[in-house]
Amino acid sequence: MPFSALGLSTDILKSVTAQGYAKPYPIQALAIPAILEGKDIFGIAETGSGKTASFVLPILQILQKSKGSKNRSVKVLVLVPTRELAMQVADVFKTFSLALPNKPKTLAVYGGVSINPQMMQLQNTDILVATPGRLLDLISSKAVQLSSVEILVMDEADKMLNLGFREEMNQLFALLPPQRQSLLFSATLKDEIVNIKEGLLKNPITIEIQKETQNIELITQVAYRVSDERKGVMLRYLIKNRKMKQVLIFVSSTHRADHVVVKLLKNGIHAAAMHSKKSQGARTDALRNFKEGRLRVLVATDLASRGIDIQFLPYVINYEMPRSPTDYIHRIGRTGRAESAGEAISLISPEDEHQFKIIQKKMRKQVNTIETDTLDLMGY
Ligand code: AMP
Numbered sequence: 001m002p003f004s005a006l007g008l009s010t011d012i013l014k015s016v017t018a019q020g021y022a023k024p025y026p027i028q029a030l031a032i033p034a035i036l037e038g039k040d041i042f043g044i045a046e047t048g049s050g051k052t053a054s055f056v057l058p059i060l061q062i063l064q065k066s067k068g069s070k071n072r073s074v075k076v077l078v079l080v081p082t083r084e085l086a087m088q089v090a091d092v093f094k095t096f097s098l099a100l101p102n103k104p105k106t107l108a109v110y111g112g113v114s115i116n117p118q119m120m121q122l123q124n125t126d127i128l129v130a131t132p133g134r135l136l137d138l139i140s141s142k143a144v145q146l147s148s149v150e151i152l153v154m155d156e157a158d159k160m161l162n163l164g165f166r167e168e169m170n171q172l173f174a175l176l177p178p179q180r181q182s183l184l185f186s187a188t189l190k191d192e193i194v195n196i197k198e199g200l201l202k203n204p205i206t207i208e209i210q211k212e213t214q215n216i217e218l219i220t221q222v223a224y225r226v227s228d229e230r231k232g233v234m235l236r237y238l239i240k241n242r243k244m245k246q247v248l249i250f251v252s253s254t255h256r257a258d259h260v261v262v263k264l265l266k267n268g269i270h271a272a273a274m275h276s277k278k279s280q281g282a283r284t285d286a287l288r289n290f291k292e293g294r295l296r297v298l299v300a301t302d303l304a305s306r307g308i309d310i311q312f313l314p315y316v317i318n319y320e321m322p323r324s325p326t327d328y329i330h331r332i333g334r335t336g337r338a339e340s341a342g343e344a345i346s347l348i349s350p351e352d353e354h355q356f357k358i359i360q361k362k363m364r365k366q367v368n369t370i371e372t373d374t375l376d377l378m379g380y
Contacts, residue, residue: 001023001024003016016057035054039204042204055185074144075126075150078155083283083284086129157193222368225349235249236269252302271297275300325358
């Protein structure tokens with residue numbers, strides 16, 4: 001089914017073509033017509049499924065018919081768990097608005113940066129993409145109010161719960177007008193999500209997509225058996241020897257991330273770390289530089305494993321194994337996206353063996369494992 005069969009206007013279709021989207025992903029084919037009809041949606045889908053465009057496109061079309069927002073009353077509220085996702089979703093709204101005659105104003109607000117500029121920019125905002133905590137602060141400062149919200153989107157609702165935003169979410173729900181359209185997206189279907197769905201959505205259409213697991217087929221996975229002491233040099237060997245231009249490396253702690261970066265820099269490999277102990281400015285810069293190809297290596301904790309969309313990332317390296325198989329799948333899902341192939345490499349020390357077995361069992365996939373004892377790593 002082509003995009004033109006989904007009920008989208010010519011203006012929106014132009015932006016879709018400009019983005020190089022040839023045909024809709026399954027979630028888009030199902031969600032776009034339903035959202036245009038005003039239906040509530042319960043989408044069980046992960047990052048990589050194309051869920052962002054599945055709500056951005058119809059929302060932009062719906063807004064084309066309405067007048068600009070008055071003062072501090074937003075029309076569309078998108079709640080997201082992290083600052084990075086807030087910026088990313090706002091960017092998708094902005095990109096698809098470029099060619100529209102009636103351009104809505106989109107703003108992302110999130111914590112970790114000064115609140116004053118956000119307060120000033122809120123004037124006449126139509127689409128507000130927000131993390132829950134900062135949004136409540138802005139509401140209590142009377143910088144924004146939710147009584148005119150026509151469409152609510154909850155993106156990665158399960159992640160929001162995991163991050164402990166339940167209380168904030170409840171407070172925000174209480175401020176929304178009862179007459180509205182609600183779209184709820186979650187990667188998992190746990191009890192708490194079902195509770196939210198029941199409290200928030202009216203006769204929703206449920207759409208379940210398991211894109212990330214299908215995507216795994218696109219990803220070449222390989223593991224190297226290597227002692228903990230040799231992981232650093234093995235990493236440099238891989239980056240240099242394989243001439244990797246862009247690689248995302250996962251580690252298990254903020255301390256380790258910084259340590260790996262220092263070692264890489266000492267060896268002439270341009271790298272930066274992204275984790276929760278970095279300032280928001282440093283995180284944003286690192287991610288932007290990486291996305292725009294100015295940074296060769298980004299070393300991240302699991303903070304970056306979800307929700308961050310980097311197009312055509314060729315390599316992901318697990319320097320250390322994640323705690324859960326789900327995290328592993330999310331990590332390697334950063335590559336092999338939007339139908340381009342990628343490679344996920346894991347460095348497995350004897351301590352990681354057991355965890356790696358569990359991960360392979362969960363994926364129902366045996367990963368090709370290579371011994372490195374005899375590999376000469378001198379000079380790397
Ligand atoms: P998302 O799941 O929303 O994070 O989207 C994952 C990636 O797929 C993003 O890089 C999108 O730009 C890309 N994408 C979304 N829809 C399509 C489409 N219909 N055709 C090609 N790429 C798409």
